[in-house]
Amino acid sequence: MAVPLHAGTLSSLSIPVPSYDRSKLTPGIVHIGVGGIQQSPRYIQRLPPRAPGEVRGCRAVHGWRRRLAMGHLGRRTDALRRQDEGCHVLGPHCEFLFAPEEHDAVVARLAAATTKVVTLTVTEKGYCSNLSTGALDTSLPAVQADLAKIAAGEIALQSSLGFLAAAAKKRMSDGAPPLAILSCDNVQENGHKLERCMLEFAALAGGPELRSYIESKWTFPNSMVDRITPATNDGHREAIEKEFGIKDQWPVVCEDKFPAGRPPWEQVLGGSCLMVEDVLPYELMKLRLLNGSHQAVGYCGVLAGHRAVDQAMNDPAIQKYITSYMDAVGQSVPAVPGVDLTSYKVNLRSRFSNEALKDQLLRLTEDARNRIQVACLPCLEGMPPETCGPVAAVIACWVRYLAESTDEKGVGFGISADAFRTELEPTAVKMWGSAKGGGASAEQAAVFLRSAFANPTERLLALAPEVARLLTVTASITGIAGSPGCAGGGFQVIEVAGPSFAHGPHGPP
Numbered sequence: 001m002a003v004p005l006h007a008g009t010l011s012s013l014s015i016p017v018p019s020y021d022r023s024k025l026t027p028g029i030v031h032i033g034v035g036g037i038q039q040s041p042r043y044i045q046r047l048p049p050r051a052p053g054e055v056r057g058c059r060a061v062h063g064w065r066r067r068l069a070m071g072h073l074g075r076r077t078d079a080l081r082r083q084d085e086g087c088h089v090l091g092p093h094c095e096f097l098f099a100p101e102e103h104d105a106v107v108a109r110l111a112a113a114t115t116k117v118v119t120l121t122v123t124e125k126g127y128c129s130n131l132s133t134g135a136l137d138t139s140l141p142a143v144q145a146d147l148a149k150i151a152a153g154e155i156a157l158q159s160s161l162g163f164l165a166a167a168a169k170k171r172m173s174d175g176a177p178p179l180a181i182l183s184c185d186n187v188q189e190n191g192h193k194l195e196r197c198m199l200e201f202a203a204l205a206g207g208p209e210l211r212s213y214i215e216s217k218w219t220f221p222n223s224m225v226d227r228i229t230p231a232t233n234d235g236h237r238e239a240i241e242k243e244f245g246i247k248d249q250w251p252v253v254c255e256d257k258f259p260a261g262r263p264p265w266e267q268v269l270g271g272s273c274l275m276v277e278d279v280l281p282y283e284l285m286k287l288r289l290l291n292g293s294h295q296a297v298g299y300c301g302v303l304a305g306h307r308a309v310d311q312a313m314n315d316p317a318i319q320k321y322i323t324s325y326m327d328a329v330g331q332s333v334p335a336v337p338g339v340d341l342t343s344y345k346v347n348l349r350s351r352f353s354n355e356a357l358k359d360q361l362l363r364l365t366e367d368a369r370n371r372i373q374v375a376c377l378p379c380l381e382g383m384p385p386e387t388c389g390p391v392a393a394v395i396a397c398w399v400r401y402l403a404e405s406t407d408e409k410g411v412g413f414g415i416s417a418d419a420f421r422t423e424l425e426p427t428a429v430k431m432w433g434s435a436k437g438g439g440a441s442a443e444q445a446a447v448f449l450r451s452a453f454a455n456p457t458e459r460l461l462a463l464a465p466e467v468a469r470l471l472t473v474t475a476s477i478t479g480i481a482g483s484p485g486c487a488g489g490g491f492q493v494i495e496v497a498g499p500s501f502a503h504g505p506h507g508p509p
Helices: 007-012 101-112 141-151 160-172 190-217 234-244 278-301 309-313 316-332 341-352 368-374 378-380 387-402 421-436 441-454 464-476 484-488
Strands: 029-034 058-062 091-100 117-120 178-182 221-223 253-254 271-275
Touching: 058 221, 058 309, 091 278, 101 160, 117 160, 141 160, 141 190, 160 190, 160 278, 178 190, 221 278, 278 316, 278 341, 278 368, 278 378, 278 387, 309 316, 316 341, 316 378, 368 378, 368 387, 378 387, 387 421, 387 441, 387 464, 421 441, 441 464
Parallel strands: 029 058, 029 117, 058 091, 117 178, 253 271
Antiparallel strands: 221 253
Protein backbone atom coordinates (compact mmCIF):
# COMPACT_ATOMS: atom_id res chain seq x y z
CA MET A 1 0.00 0.00 0.00
CA ALA A 2 1.34 3.40 -0.96
CA VAL A 3 2.40 5.74 1.83
CA PRO A 4 0.80 9.22 1.69
CA LEU A 5 3.46 11.91 1.52
CA HIS A 6 3.26 14.34 4.45
CA ALA A 7 5.30 15.43 7.46
CA GLY A 8 4.23 12.49 9.58
CA THR A 9 5.39 9.82 7.10
CA LEU A 10 8.90 11.04 6.27
CA SER A 11 10.59 8.62 8.66
CA SER A 12 8.97 5.66 6.92
CA LEU A 13 10.07 6.54 3.39
CA SER A 14 12.83 4.63 1.61
CA ILE A 15 14.08 7.64 -0.35
CA PRO A 16 16.24 10.60 0.79
CA VAL A 17 14.36 13.13 2.95
CA PRO A 18 15.50 16.47 4.43
CA SER A 19 18.32 15.90 6.93
CA TYR A 20 17.64 19.12 8.82
CA ASP A 21 14.93 20.00 11.31
CA ARG A 22 12.36 21.88 9.24
CA SER A 23 10.65 23.23 12.36
CA LYS A 24 13.74 25.35 13.04
CA LEU A 25 13.82 27.02 9.62
CA THR A 26 13.42 30.79 9.59
CA PRO A 27 12.07 31.67 6.14
CA GLY A 28 14.25 34.25 4.44
CA ILE A 29 12.91 33.74 0.89
CA VAL A 30 9.46 34.42 -0.55
CA HIS A 31 8.76 32.84 -3.91
CA ILE A 32 6.04 34.20 -6.21
CA GLY A 33 4.60 31.75 -8.74
CA VAL A 34 4.65 28.17 -7.46
CA GLY A 35 5.13 25.67 -10.28
CA GLY A 36 7.37 23.10 -11.83
CA ILE A 37 10.28 25.33 -12.81
CA GLN A 38 10.44 26.82 -9.29
CA GLN A 39 10.74 23.37 -7.74
CA SER A 40 13.00 21.71 -10.30
CA PRO A 41 16.41 23.28 -9.49
CA ARG A 42 17.71 20.69 -7.06
CA TYR A 43 20.05 23.04 -5.24
CA ILE A 44 17.09 24.01 -3.05
CA GLN A 45 16.91 20.54 -1.54
CA ARG A 46 20.56 19.48 -1.22
CA LEU A 47 22.00 22.42 0.70
CA PRO A 48 24.74 21.71 3.27
CA PRO A 49 24.03 22.07 7.02
CA ARG A 50 22.68 25.47 7.93
CA ALA A 51 25.08 28.08 9.31
CA PRO A 52 23.97 30.63 11.95
CA GLY A 53 22.08 33.54 10.38
CA GLU A 54 21.96 31.91 6.96
CA VAL A 55 18.99 32.46 4.62
CA ARG A 56 17.31 29.10 4.04
CA GLY A 57 13.55 28.50 4.44
CA CYS A 58 11.07 29.59 1.76
CA ARG A 59 7.49 30.85 1.78
CA ALA A 60 5.61 30.25 -1.48
CA VAL A 61 2.92 32.50 -2.98
CA HIS A 62 0.64 31.38 -5.79
CA GLY A 63 -2.02 33.29 -7.62
CA TRP A 64 -3.94 30.89 -9.83
CA ARG A 65 -5.08 27.51 -8.53
CA ARG A 66 -5.50 26.84 -4.83
CA ARG A 67 -4.63 23.17 -5.27
CA LEU A 68 -1.07 24.15 -6.11
CA ALA A 69 -0.81 26.39 -3.08
CA MET A 70 -2.12 23.76 -0.67
CA GLY A 71 0.34 20.96 -1.35
CA HIS A 72 2.30 18.88 1.14
CA LEU A 73 4.27 21.78 2.60
CA GLY A 74 6.30 22.02 -0.56
CA ARG A 75 7.62 18.46 -0.50
CA ARG A 76 7.84 17.13 -4.01
CA THR A 77 9.35 14.07 -5.57
CA ASP A 78 11.54 14.20 -8.63
CA ALA A 79 10.01 11.82 -11.14
CA LEU A 80 12.74 12.51 -13.66
CA ARG A 81 15.02 9.93 -12.14
CA ARG A 82 16.58 8.76 -15.40
CA GLN A 83 17.73 12.28 -16.09
CA ASP A 84 18.93 13.01 -12.60
CA GLU A 85 20.08 11.14 -9.53
CA GLY A 86 16.84 9.70 -8.22
CA CYS A 87 13.71 10.41 -6.26
CA HIS A 88 13.87 12.53 -3.13
CA VAL A 89 11.74 14.82 -0.98
CA LEU A 90 12.05 18.61 -1.03
CA GLY A 91 12.07 20.37 2.30
CA PRO A 92 12.58 24.15 2.18
CA HIS A 93 8.98 25.35 1.74
CA CYS A 94 7.54 26.39 5.08
CA GLU A 95 4.26 27.99 4.04
CA PHE A 96 1.97 28.35 1.04
CA LEU A 97 -0.23 31.41 0.47
CA PHE A 98 -3.01 31.80 -2.09
CA ALA A 99 -2.66 35.40 -3.27
CA PRO A 100 -6.24 36.05 -4.50
CA GLU A 101 -7.58 35.29 -1.00
CA GLU A 102 -4.65 36.09 1.31
CA HIS A 103 -3.56 39.55 0.15
CA ASP A 104 -2.68 40.84 3.62
CA ALA A 105 -0.51 37.84 4.42
CA VAL A 106 1.33 38.02 1.09
CA VAL A 107 2.22 41.69 1.57
CA ALA A 108 3.20 41.04 5.20
CA ARG A 109 5.60 38.24 4.21
CA LEU A 110 7.15 40.31 1.43
CA ALA A 111 7.56 43.28 3.78
CA ALA A 112 8.94 41.31 6.74
CA ALA A 113 12.44 42.31 7.84
CA THR A 114 13.39 38.62 7.84
CA THR A 115 12.69 38.37 4.10
CA LYS A 116 15.99 38.86 2.30
CA VAL A 117 15.31 37.36 -1.14
CA VAL A 118 12.17 37.32 -3.31
CA THR A 119 12.25 34.89 -6.22
CA LEU A 120 9.79 34.81 -9.09
CA THR A 121 8.69 32.36 -11.79
CA VAL A 122 5.73 34.17 -13.35
CA THR A 123 6.54 33.72 -17.09
CA GLU A 124 7.15 36.57 -19.50
CA LYS A 125 3.57 37.79 -19.08
CA GLY A 126 4.03 38.26 -15.35
CA TYR A 127 6.38 41.21 -15.88
CA CYS A 128 3.50 43.27 -17.32
CA SER A 129 5.87 44.58 -19.95
CA ASN A 130 5.58 45.47 -23.60
CA LEU A 131 7.62 42.70 -25.22
CA SER A 132 8.79 44.99 -28.01
CA THR A 133 9.99 47.91 -25.90
CA GLY A 134 10.51 46.35 -22.47
CA ALA A 135 8.59 49.20 -20.84
CA LEU A 136 5.74 48.70 -18.39
CA ASP A 137 2.51 48.08 -20.30
CA THR A 138 0.12 50.45 -18.54
CA SER A 139 -2.75 49.33 -20.79
CA LEU A 140 -2.95 45.94 -19.06
CA PRO A 141 -6.09 45.59 -16.90
CA ALA A 142 -4.09 44.11 -14.01
CA VAL A 143 -1.70 47.06 -13.98
CA GLN A 144 -4.51 49.59 -14.08
CA ALA A 145 -6.45 47.77 -11.36
CA ASP A 146 -3.44 47.48 -9.06
CA LEU A 147 -2.48 51.13 -9.44
CA ALA A 148 -6.04 52.12 -8.55
CA LYS A 149 -6.07 49.77 -5.53
CA ILE A 150 -2.74 51.07 -4.21
CA ALA A 151 -3.90 54.67 -4.66
CA ALA A 152 -6.99 53.82 -2.59
CA GLY A 153 -4.91 52.17 0.12
CA GLU A 154 -6.17 48.66 -0.71
CA ILE A 155 -4.09 45.52 -1.20
CA ALA A 156 -6.48 43.16 -3.00
CA LEU A 157 -3.92 43.10 -5.79
CA GLN A 158 -3.52 41.03 -8.96
CA SER A 159 0.03 41.38 -10.29
CA SER A 160 3.42 40.54 -8.84
CA LEU A 161 4.44 44.17 -9.43
CA GLY A 162 1.45 45.33 -7.41
CA PHE A 163 2.31 43.10 -4.44
CA LEU A 164 5.98 44.12 -4.60
CA ALA A 165 5.10 47.82 -4.72
CA ALA A 166 2.77 47.48 -1.72
CA ALA A 167 5.53 45.63 0.15
CA ALA A 168 8.08 48.30 -0.83
CA LYS A 169 5.89 51.00 0.70
CA LYS A 170 5.76 49.12 3.99
CA ARG A 171 9.47 48.22 3.96
CA MET A 172 10.32 51.87 3.32
CA SER A 173 8.09 52.96 6.20
CA ASP A 174 9.47 50.29 8.57
CA GLY A 175 13.12 50.85 7.66
CA ALA A 176 13.50 47.21 6.58
CA PRO A 177 16.88 45.93 5.30
CA PRO A 178 17.79 45.78 1.60
CA LEU A 179 16.17 43.12 -0.60
CA ALA A 180 17.16 41.06 -3.64
CA ILE A 181 14.46 40.38 -6.26
CA LEU A 182 15.56 37.33 -8.26
CA SER A 183 13.70 36.43 -11.46
CA CYS A 184 14.13 32.80 -12.53
CA ASP A 185 12.05 33.08 -15.72
CA ASN A 186 13.17 32.25 -19.24
CA VAL A 187 13.69 35.88 -20.17
CA GLN A 188 16.97 37.29 -21.41
CA GLU A 189 18.42 39.69 -18.82
CA ASN A 190 15.40 38.92 -16.68
CA GLY A 191 16.66 40.97 -13.74
CA HIS A 192 17.18 44.11 -15.81
CA LYS A 193 13.74 43.77 -17.43
CA LEU A 194 11.97 43.14 -14.14
CA GLU A 195 13.78 46.10 -12.56
CA ARG A 196 12.69 48.45 -15.33
CA CYS A 197 9.02 47.47 -15.02
CA MET A 198 9.19 47.54 -11.22
CA LEU A 199 10.67 51.05 -11.16
CA GLU A 200 8.15 52.36 -13.67
CA PHE A 201 5.30 50.79 -11.71
CA ALA A 202 6.65 52.17 -8.43
CA ALA A 203 6.83 55.68 -9.86
CA LEU A 204 3.14 55.47 -10.77
CA ALA A 205 2.14 53.79 -7.51
CA GLY A 206 4.17 55.84 -5.04
CA GLY A 207 5.86 58.67 -6.89
CA PRO A 208 9.59 59.49 -7.09
CA GLU A 209 10.14 58.63 -3.42
CA LEU A 210 9.10 54.98 -3.80
CA ARG A 211 11.00 54.61 -7.04
CA SER A 212 14.13 56.06 -5.44
CA TYR A 213 13.78 53.75 -2.44
CA ILE A 214 13.62 50.63 -4.64
CA GLU A 215 16.45 51.89 -6.82
CA SER A 216 18.73 52.35 -3.82
CA LYS A 217 17.69 49.44 -1.57
CA TRP A 218 16.72 46.59 -3.90
CA THR A 219 18.83 44.62 -6.35
CA PHE A 220 17.63 42.65 -9.38
CA PRO A 221 20.24 39.98 -10.29
CA ASN A 222 19.99 38.33 -13.69
CA SER A 223 19.70 34.54 -13.62
CA MET A 224 19.43 31.58 -15.97
CA VAL A 225 17.83 28.26 -14.98
CA ASP A 226 18.72 25.46 -17.37
CA ARG A 227 16.04 22.91 -16.55
CA ILE A 228 13.36 21.13 -18.58
CA THR A 229 10.28 20.92 -16.37
CA PRO A 230 7.15 19.31 -17.84
CA ALA A 231 3.89 19.70 -15.97
CA THR A 232 3.31 16.96 -13.40
CA ASN A 233 0.66 14.56 -14.67
CA ASP A 234 -1.00 11.31 -13.60
CA GLY A 235 1.77 9.33 -15.29
CA HIS A 236 4.40 10.92 -13.04
CA ARG A 237 2.31 10.33 -9.93
CA GLU A 238 1.60 6.71 -10.87
CA ALA A 239 5.30 6.06 -11.54
CA ILE A 240 6.24 7.42 -8.10
CA GLU A 241 3.57 5.32 -6.43
CA LYS A 242 4.56 2.15 -8.34
CA GLU A 243 8.34 2.43 -8.03
CA PHE A 244 8.70 3.98 -4.59
CA GLY A 245 5.43 3.22 -2.82
CA ILE A 246 4.74 6.92 -2.24
CA LYS A 247 1.50 8.73 -3.01
CA ASP A 248 2.25 12.38 -3.81
CA GLN A 249 -0.27 14.96 -4.93
CA TRP A 250 2.00 17.08 -6.45
CA PRO A 251 21.84 23.79 -13.23
CA VAL A 252 21.48 27.39 -12.39
CA VAL A 253 23.56 30.53 -13.16
CA CYS A 254 23.02 33.74 -11.21
CA GLU A 255 24.66 37.11 -10.67
CA ASP A 256 25.87 37.44 -7.08
CA LYS A 257 23.96 40.57 -6.03
CA PHE A 258 22.16 39.78 -2.77
CA PRO A 259 22.51 42.70 -0.33
CA ALA A 260 20.96 40.87 2.65
CA GLY A 261 22.46 37.42 2.13
CA ARG A 262 21.42 34.21 0.38
CA PRO A 263 21.75 30.41 0.70
CA PRO A 264 25.14 28.93 -0.31
CA TRP A 265 23.77 27.71 -3.64
CA GLU A 266 27.20 27.43 -5.27
CA GLN A 267 28.29 24.82 -2.71
CA VAL A 268 25.94 22.13 -3.97
CA LEU A 269 25.64 19.74 -6.88
CA GLY A 270 29.25 19.83 -7.94
CA GLY A 271 29.23 23.39 -9.18
CA SER A 272 25.99 23.23 -11.20
CA CYS A 273 24.96 26.54 -9.59
CA LEU A 274 27.34 29.28 -10.69
CA MET A 275 27.52 32.75 -9.17
CA VAL A 276 28.97 35.04 -11.85
CA GLU A 277 29.48 38.73 -12.60
CA ASP A 278 27.64 38.59 -15.95
CA VAL A 279 24.96 36.00 -16.69
CA LEU A 280 24.23 37.17 -20.26
CA PRO A 281 26.36 34.60 -22.18
CA TYR A 282 24.70 31.76 -20.25
CA GLU A 283 21.25 33.25 -20.87
CA LEU A 284 21.83 33.52 -24.60
CA MET A 285 23.05 29.94 -24.76
CA LYS A 286 20.05 28.57 -22.90
CA LEU A 287 17.37 30.74 -24.51
CA ARG A 288 18.57 30.27 -28.08
CA LEU A 289 19.57 26.62 -27.95
CA LEU A 290 17.18 25.07 -25.42
CA ASN A 291 14.11 27.30 -25.56
CA GLY A 292 14.46 28.04 -29.26
CA SER A 293 14.84 24.36 -30.08
CA HIS A 294 11.74 23.65 -28.01
CA GLN A 295 9.83 25.90 -30.41
CA ALA A 296 11.39 24.15 -33.38
CA VAL A 297 10.43 20.67 -32.22
CA GLY A 298 7.03 21.74 -30.84
CA TYR A 299 5.18 22.70 -34.01
CA CYS A 300 7.04 20.34 -36.32
CA GLY A 301 6.49 17.42 -33.94
CA VAL A 302 2.77 18.03 -33.43
CA LEU A 303 2.14 18.37 -37.17
CA ALA A 304 4.09 15.15 -37.79
CA GLY A 305 1.66 13.29 -35.56
CA HIS A 306 3.71 13.10 -32.37
CA ARG A 307 2.50 14.26 -28.96
CA ALA A 308 5.51 13.71 -26.69
CA VAL A 309 8.89 15.42 -27.12
CA ASP A 310 10.87 12.20 -26.84
CA GLN A 311 8.69 10.59 -29.53
CA ALA A 312 9.35 13.48 -31.88
CA MET A 313 13.08 13.30 -31.20
CA ASN A 314 13.05 9.60 -32.09
CA ASP A 315 11.84 10.57 -35.58
CA PRO A 316 15.13 10.61 -37.56
CA ALA A 317 14.03 13.52 -39.75
CA ILE A 318 13.01 15.69 -36.81
CA GLN A 319 16.22 14.78 -34.97
CA LYS A 320 18.12 15.92 -38.06
CA TYR A 321 16.15 19.15 -38.29
CA ILE A 322 16.71 19.98 -34.61
CA THR A 323 20.43 19.31 -35.09
CA SER A 324 20.48 21.73 -38.02
CA TYR A 325 18.48 24.30 -36.03
CA MET A 326 20.93 24.16 -33.13
CA ASP A 327 23.94 24.39 -35.44
CA ALA A 328 22.45 27.37 -37.25
CA VAL A 329 21.34 29.43 -34.25
CA GLY A 330 24.46 28.39 -32.34
CA GLN A 331 26.33 30.86 -34.55
CA SER A 332 24.57 33.66 -32.65
CA VAL A 333 25.66 32.41 -29.21
CA PRO A 334 28.79 34.09 -27.83
CA ALA A 335 31.54 32.13 -26.11
CA VAL A 336 30.37 30.93 -22.70
CA PRO A 337 33.02 30.59 -19.98
CA GLY A 338 33.64 26.95 -19.16
CA VAL A 339 31.06 25.58 -21.62
CA ASP A 340 31.74 23.63 -24.82
CA LEU A 341 28.78 24.52 -27.06
CA THR A 342 29.12 21.41 -29.21
CA SER A 343 28.84 19.18 -26.14
CA TYR A 344 25.99 21.32 -24.79
CA LYS A 345 23.99 20.82 -28.01
CA VAL A 346 24.54 17.07 -27.95
CA ASN A 347 23.47 16.98 -24.31
CA LEU A 348 20.34 18.99 -25.10
CA ARG A 349 19.25 16.53 -27.77
CA SER A 350 19.78 13.72 -25.29
CA ARG A 351 17.65 15.56 -22.72
CA PHE A 352 14.91 16.15 -25.30
CA SER A 353 14.94 12.40 -26.05
CA ASN A 354 14.52 11.39 -22.41
CA GLU A 355 11.31 9.36 -22.25
CA ALA A 356 11.20 9.60 -18.44
CA LEU A 357 10.36 13.30 -18.74
CA LYS A 358 7.07 12.55 -20.49
CA ASP A 359 7.21 16.14 -21.75
CA GLN A 360 4.35 17.09 -24.04
CA LEU A 361 4.76 19.00 -27.30
CA LEU A 362 1.61 21.01 -26.66
CA ARG A 363 3.24 22.42 -23.52
CA LEU A 364 5.99 23.82 -25.73
CA THR A 365 3.49 25.50 -28.06
CA GLU A 366 1.80 27.54 -25.32
CA ASP A 367 2.18 31.33 -25.57
CA ALA A 368 3.65 30.80 -29.03
CA ARG A 369 4.13 34.38 -30.10
CA ASN A 370 5.87 35.40 -26.90
CA ARG A 371 8.16 32.38 -26.86
CA ILE A 372 9.16 32.63 -30.51
CA GLN A 373 9.82 36.35 -30.12
CA VAL A 374 12.04 35.82 -27.08
CA ALA A 375 13.85 32.59 -28.00
CA CYS A 376 14.05 32.45 -31.81
CA LEU A 377 13.94 35.88 -33.41
CA PRO A 378 16.94 37.49 -31.64
CA CYS A 379 19.15 34.77 -33.15
CA LEU A 380 18.65 36.24 -36.63
CA GLU A 381 20.84 39.24 -35.93
CA GLY A 382 23.85 37.00 -35.24
CA MET A 383 23.35 34.52 -38.09
CA PRO A 384 24.56 34.76 -41.71
CA PRO A 385 21.45 35.29 -43.88
CA GLU A 386 21.97 32.09 -45.82
CA THR A 387 21.73 29.99 -42.63
CA CYS A 388 18.43 31.38 -41.30
CA GLY A 389 16.24 28.74 -42.93
CA PRO A 390 15.69 26.68 -39.75
CA VAL A 391 14.19 29.74 -38.05
CA ALA A 392 11.93 30.32 -41.07
CA ALA A 393 10.81 26.70 -40.68
CA VAL A 394 9.66 27.38 -37.11
CA ILE A 395 7.44 30.20 -38.36
CA ALA A 396 6.11 28.17 -41.31
CA CYS A 397 5.17 25.32 -38.97
CA TRP A 398 3.59 27.77 -36.56
CA VAL A 399 1.42 29.24 -39.35
CA ARG A 400 0.14 25.79 -40.29
CA TYR A 401 -0.39 24.93 -36.62
CA LEU A 402 -2.53 28.06 -36.21
CA ALA A 403 -4.46 27.41 -39.41
CA GLU A 404 -5.73 23.91 -38.74
CA SER A 405 -6.17 21.57 -35.80
CA THR A 406 -5.28 18.22 -37.38
CA ASP A 407 -1.86 16.70 -38.01
CA GLU A 408 -0.53 14.92 -41.10
CA LYS A 409 -2.17 11.71 -39.92
CA GLY A 410 -5.58 13.35 -39.75
CA VAL A 411 -5.65 13.27 -35.96
CA GLY A 412 -6.83 16.36 -34.12
CA PHE A 413 -4.65 18.04 -31.52
CA GLY A 414 -5.63 20.28 -28.66
CA ILE A 415 -5.19 24.03 -28.81
CA SER A 416 -2.51 25.34 -26.47
CA ALA A 417 -3.15 28.48 -24.47
CA ASP A 418 -2.11 31.55 -26.46
CA ALA A 419 -3.54 35.01 -25.93
CA PHE A 420 -2.72 36.01 -29.52
CA ARG A 421 -4.13 32.97 -31.34
CA THR A 422 -7.53 34.53 -32.06
CA GLU A 423 -5.86 37.63 -33.47
CA LEU A 424 -3.44 35.72 -35.72
CA GLU A 425 -5.58 32.80 -36.83
CA PRO A 426 -7.43 34.54 -39.74
CA THR A 427 -4.14 35.62 -41.35
CA ALA A 428 -2.69 32.14 -40.87
CA VAL A 429 -5.80 30.46 -42.33
CA LYS A 430 -5.66 32.66 -45.43
CA MET A 431 -1.97 32.02 -45.93
CA TRP A 432 -2.38 28.26 -45.45
CA GLY A 433 -5.28 28.25 -47.90
CA SER A 434 -3.04 29.89 -50.51
CA ALA A 435 -0.31 27.35 -49.79
CA LYS A 436 -2.70 24.47 -50.41
CA GLY A 437 -4.06 26.20 -53.50
CA GLY A 438 -0.70 26.41 -55.23
CA GLY A 439 1.50 28.78 -53.32
CA ALA A 440 1.62 31.20 -50.41
CA SER A 441 3.26 34.50 -51.30
CA ALA A 442 6.07 36.41 -49.68
CA GLU A 443 3.64 39.30 -49.28
CA GLN A 444 1.29 37.12 -47.25
CA ALA A 445 4.15 35.96 -45.08
CA ALA A 446 5.23 39.56 -44.49
CA VAL A 447 1.68 40.48 -43.46
CA PHE A 448 1.67 37.60 -40.98
CA LEU A 449 5.05 38.62 -39.55
CA ARG A 450 3.90 42.20 -39.09
CA SER A 451 0.70 41.01 -37.42
CA ALA A 452 2.52 38.62 -35.10
CA PHE A 453 5.45 40.79 -34.06
CA ALA A 454 5.37 44.52 -33.39
CA ASN A 455 8.09 46.43 -35.24
CA PRO A 456 9.63 43.40 -37.02
CA THR A 457 13.27 43.84 -37.98
CA GLU A 458 14.50 43.87 -41.55
CA ARG A 459 16.22 40.53 -40.91
CA LEU A 460 12.91 39.01 -39.89
CA LEU A 461 10.99 40.43 -42.83
CA ALA A 462 13.71 39.12 -45.13
CA LEU A 463 12.61 35.62 -44.10
CA ALA A 464 9.13 36.13 -45.61
CA PRO A 465 9.90 34.46 -48.99
CA GLU A 466 11.41 31.40 -47.26
CA VAL A 467 8.50 31.16 -44.81
CA ALA A 468 6.05 31.22 -47.73
CA ARG A 469 8.07 28.66 -49.69
CA LEU A 470 8.35 26.25 -46.79
CA LEU A 471 4.66 26.53 -45.98
CA THR A 472 3.79 25.85 -49.61
CA VAL A 473 6.08 22.84 -49.71
CA THR A 474 4.44 21.34 -46.61
CA ALA A 475 1.08 21.67 -48.35
CA SER A 476 2.15 20.05 -51.61
CA ILE A 477 4.73 17.42 -50.71
CA THR A 478 4.43 17.22 -46.93
CA GLY A 479 8.02 17.63 -45.87
CA ILE A 480 10.08 20.24 -44.09
CA ALA A 481 12.94 18.47 -42.34
CA GLY A 482 15.51 15.83 -42.99
CA SER A 483 17.21 16.91 -46.18
CA PRO A 484 20.95 16.60 -46.82
CA GLY A 485 21.33 20.35 -46.57
CA CYS A 486 20.38 20.32 -42.89
CA ALA A 487 23.64 18.73 -41.85
CA GLY A 488 25.64 21.81 -42.77
CA GLY A 489 23.44 24.20 -40.86
CA GLY A 490 21.49 25.28 -43.94
CA PHE A 491 17.92 24.28 -44.70
CA GLN A 492 16.50 22.53 -47.72
CA VAL A 493 13.11 20.96 -48.19
CA ILE A 494 12.34 17.39 -49.16
CA GLU A 495 11.50 17.17 -52.83
CA VAL A 496 9.62 13.87 -52.63
CA ALA A 497 6.03 12.96 -51.90
CA GLY A 498 5.03 11.17 -48.73
CA PRO A 499 2.01 10.81 -46.48
CA SER A 500 3.75 11.91 -43.31
CA PHE A 501 5.04 15.36 -42.41
CA ALA A 502 8.78 15.64 -41.84
CA HIS A 503 9.97 12.26 -43.08
CA GLY A 504 13.45 11.82 -44.43
CA PRO A 505 14.81 12.39 -47.92
CA HIS A 506 13.45 9.06 -49.14
CA GLY A 507 9.98 9.47 -47.67
CA PRO A 508 8.47 7.49 -44.83
CA PRO A 509 9.87 4.09 -43.90
